[in-house]
Amino acid sequence: MTDRSEAILPTFDDVIVAHERIKPYIHRTPVLTSRFMNELTGAKLFFKCENFQKAGAFKVRGASNAVFGLSEAEAAKGVATHSSGNHALSLSYAAGQRGIPCHVVMPNTAPEAKKAAVRGYGGLITECEPSTSSREAVFAEVQSRTGANFVHPYNDPRVIAGQATCSRELLEQVEGLEAIIAPIGGGGMISGCCLTLSRLAPKMEIYAAEPEQADDAYRSFKAGRIIADDAPVTVADGLKVPLKENTWHFVSRYVTDILTASEEEIIEAMKLTWQRMKIVMEPSCAVPLATILKNPATFRGKRVGVIITGGNVDLDKLPWMNG
Structure with missing residues (x-):
């Protein structure tokens, strides 16, 4: 991928x-x-x-652009990201609008309101420790397992x-x-x-x-x-x-x-x-x-x-x- x-x-x-x-x-x-x-x-x-x-x-702007710019073949595998909150729930929203899966790695310290919003939009959360190194390591495992299209929060x-x-x-x-x-x-x-x-x-x-x-x-x-x-x-x-x-x-x-x-x-x-x-x-x-x-x-x-x-x-x- x-x-x-x-x-x-x-x-x-x-x-x-x-x-x-x-x-x-x-x-x-x-x-x-x-x-x-x-x-x-x-x-x-x-x-x-x-x-x-x-x-x-x-962040729903960038997330929607990424999700709706995918080909049908790419979209079929869903999208994945790591985020402390707003990109996670924005990508979950956009994926839900297109009807595709969204896998999200979130720090276990992320606000409960944001976790609840991600789940409300249909996002699938995997938690990590609140550090960049933990976030990237856990994400690598999730992406390898799912084959989903990586939508980086900002890069x-x-x-x-x-x-x-x-x-x-x-x-x-x-x-x-x-x-x-x-x-x-x-x-x-x-x-x-x-x-x-x-x-x-x-x-x-x-x-x-x-x-x-x-x-x-x-x-x-x-x-x-x-x-x-x-x-x-x-x-x-x-x-x-x-x-x-x-x-x-x-x-x-x-x-x-x-x-x-x-x-x-x-x-x-x-x-x-x-x-x-x-x-x-x-x-x-x-x-x-x-x-x-x-x-x-x-x-x-x-x-x-x-x-x-x-x-x-x-x-x-x-x-x-x-x-």
Whole structure:
């Protein structure tokens, strides 16, 4: 079974094809604004709400592009992936829409809400230890046993092209953006932003936001090479994975800067968004706002697109509970 993540890098033509392919299976998500947030930050913020997306996260874009781009012969064996949550449930959703099996390796520490969502969409879960090495070893066994098509959570060209449709929509919805900011873990969303903006808005600043306690992308960016952590610990559970070759290609060439925030700053930004904007978002999605609040001079006076990447939260374990 070939690993599609080893294929050539996606182009903007792939983004256009992906957008048409996935339109029946995704939402064109809304853009929200907040006078309070604008006054607080000194910027004009436009929140692209992928927490309202199918399966509750932007990752359904890339997953749907991969699933519906398979030939009938490939699809018959199903798809497989490893994921801490949102890619797992997004791929399970897309596979369910096509009527094919989806095998998922998830860390045993993944939020129960995400595990339940994967099972709800028909995904078949195999658990692993919460480290990159364990995840990859267990996945190798699952793929060998099933022969399923590997859809990498972010290093797959089909996935990157799908994620790029989010920033393409944002440009259509908001005129005159000067900067865009999104969380970075493995880099699929940011790579998609780079792919779209390098073609449609090449002068736009592209910022990535990362937890201080899982800052391998920040350190990679400063060092000029990929630096990977095996098992970082952060409340932003969707941002624990390292960059890979395909995402590093885009990050290293097009990203303006990578900004970091502490655990306390992330939780406060998440709480603030819930309170003021009345929307459910994950800790990972609060990192961009946390870094904007931390670096006001960088964004002051600018029209900034902020991608809220998902809303799959364990409501019984909110990070501001119990101290």
